[in-house]
């Protein structure tokens with residue numbers, strides 16, 4: 001299947017179920033390349049990829065850079081601190097400047113929800129949303145889907161429990177769309193003040209989703225538990241008494257994990273605050289897929305860049 005008609009990736013709902021599965025299938029091929037001794041193929045030779053991050057990132061930025069370099073693309077990372085944004089240049093003018101140097105794709109992270117949508121309307125260069133405010137993080141969803149499919153063999157009918165700050169989490173928002181579309185059963189759990197009840201309404205976008213206020217009940221039949229970081233940088237005051245109180249009630253500890261299924265898997269999009277939303281022994285324990293998520297992120301982003309930029313009819317997998 002050719003996804004090149006999809007000019008931008010703004011959120012996971014840009015893709016149909018079939019298109020998502022196509023990316024997950026292509027990611028398997030990319031994983032084989034990622035595991036080679038010489039991990040380099042010529043697929044995107046001559047293409048230029050620009051990362052434009054207005055917020056800190058470790059995983060997403062280096063993962064896109066690694067993915068692009070393995071596919072032989074050239075990568076320009078723009079450091080906002082050293083760019084002309086600091087001299088008052090607008091986001092649009094920055095992007096139009098990147099367009100003028102003949103970049104082939106722009107990967108943007110921005111603190112304002114909707115910023116990638118604004119750019120997609122006003123720029124000729126394809127845009128990938130690498131996280132916008134508390135709104136969306138579609139490539140995180142793709143790698144989470146891939147990780148679960150790879151470990152559980154399926155996504156349909158699995159029980160996934162997302163715990164914590166759903167309200168401000170762009171990962172949660174994209175994952176609710178993604179897992180709902182692919183038929184998983186989603187349980188949201190956390191302080192009532194951090195649960196957006198719009199997801200629980202009778203909206204056709206959000207299927208098989210419920211709120212469970214008790215963490216012990218929520219995890220009982222879980223196949224996957226995904227604690228989320230408290231997004232203090234996005235919260236106004238008043239949602240939580242303090243992080244210690246939060247941790248006492250909502251931290252995913254080995255005691256909590258022991259209530260759920262024997263083969264439950266633990267995912268976390270990162271960055272983690274160990275001891276707050278997840279204990280260190282769970283984060284680095286045998287049920288944790290957190291490191292695997294990061295590796296899978298490279299393969300998934302390779303598949304995505306390939307689908308959006310490759311112009312050859314067949315994938316050249318030779319070194």
Ligand code: CP
Nearest residue numbers: 057058059060269270
């Ligand atoms: N998951 C994620 O987006 O991590 P970074 O903020 O490190 O990119």
